[in-house]
Amino acid sequence: MTALKLVEGYMPVQMLIEMGGLALLFIWSFYLLDKKMGIKVNKLAQATGLFLFSIIYFRFRIYPPIPFSVQAIYATMTLIGIFMWVSSTETSWQDFRQPLIAVVDAKTPTTQIIRAVSVVLLPFLVGFLGWNNMKPSIDEPIELRTVHPAPPASTKVHGKTFVLQTASNPYRVDDDGKYSDMVQKKYIDGNPWDEKAPPYMQYVREGGQIFFQNCHFCHGDNLNGRGMFAFAFNPIPANFTDAGTIAQLQETFVFWRVSKGGIGLPREGFPWASVMPPWEQHLTIDEIWKVILFEYWHTGYYPRTWD
Ligand code: HEC
Structure with a gap:
């Protein structure tokens, strides 16, 4: 992987x-x-x-x-x-057609058998596929729930509208305060506890504090989805160390998910309601961006970009 x-x-x-x-x-x-x-x-x-x-x-x-x-x-x-x-080329085309024509002509016993079997079986096969496609499924929907449903084009948090395609994490910034894709790579081994740490690392630390005050009960202190309440829920809390969660997502998608929680999921996100809380009710916009910054820094994954 x-x-x-x-x-x-x-x-x-x-x-x-x-x-x-x-x-x-x-x-x-x-x-x-x-x-x-x-x-x-x-x-x-x-x-x-x-x-x-x-x-x-x-x-x-x-x-x-x-x-x-x-x-x-x-x-x-x-x-x-x-x-x-x-x-x-003519030869290769002849070679390609030869077995097909042999079956249709059926001059030998073997080809006769193959032809007879296909003439009987093909309609059944097509019928079966059609039926299989149409029949309503009565099995328990194991993974029918769309884990990452299509996000809305924009989301409104604390009265402010964020366009998911263009918004960016205001704390993912280099030492000059400018947005930077590279800053996480640069400070991936940085020490968030260092008082003189660069701004990015300070934000990571603040995000970590928010995480351990709010999120680790469910998402676990290793960010692996094994918090102490985790197993009471279905679906279980996301495991951020798994390549299938935040590593797959744009940072603004995560911002939308954290702000709106399970209750803000569109219909494909059901039938099982998620207990993920809508954090806009408890955190400020800045706190949400910082905790997301921390999750990416801690797991070492990079947010997906739009291209
Ligand atoms: C009460 C338990 C609970 C708490 C507390 C909680 N979450 Fe969640 N979270 C969940 C569950 C359950 C899911 C999985 C279902 C879903 O996607 O909604 C989830 C999903 C997520 C996802 C979506 C991941 C994905 O792959 O789509 C993100 C991001 C997330 N949580 C971030 C946070 C952050 C940040 C906090 C703290 C501010 C937090 N969560 C606190 C239960 C919780």
Whole structure:
């Protein structure tokens, strides 16, 4: 996970190089098998293998994970690419079609069996998929709740409107008081107790005090979601040391979540109501930004950026 996270920012380029490279290797190894060892793998089998590989790649390798709809788009593009490849020369196209045509013609007993089975099974398969898709689910909704629902475009806290896309944490500042993405990296080993610490570290300390006065009962003194009340609740309090919580979120998203709490979640956040309190009722705007600053500093995660 850590290794994958290091390259997060380069993902599109990395994907092109890595996937393209692996695909070429794949095709090349079939070429070598044929030329050096005389083992001919049928083009249809090669294409199927390549397609399965790409699906597995999109599903498990890309980080942060992409939603199914995007995976489907990528897979379709890959499929088009594979078709262009197998149909690029007459021989390879013939090779690709050969097993399909053999099954349709059914001149041998084996192909006859395959054809008979597919003619009977295919309609059933399609019917089953359709039915499976439509049938209402009666299982207990284990993870139906959307953990990170779409945030609103803006949120109003203490009468002040924050546009989530443009707002930023006023305490994430370098020594000159200017907003800085790099300051956390710079002071990640800093000592918040040092009286002469830079402004950023002082804010982190104040955020820590707010955390231990308000949040650790649920989110735990290690920020791992194991506070003393944690197990009384369902859903359990977020574990900030887990890469799936604040590490996945923009800082303004967290600001919105902390201000509005469980009660402020949109409908997808249910059916189980969260006990996360709406902190705007107890903390000032500044205190909320500071406690968020502390959570990122302590866990060593960086907020996600909009791009
Ligand atoms: C009464 C227990 C409780 C307290 C106290 C509490 N929280 Fe939470 N918090 C939760 C629960 C439960 C969740 C998970 C459900 C949810 O997302 O609403 C949560 C979720 C969160 C999330 C969302 C994380 C995510 O991945 O979406 C943030 C951020 C958060 N809490 C910050 C804080 C801060 C900051 C404080 C202190 C000012 C605090 N919490 C105090 C119970 C609590």
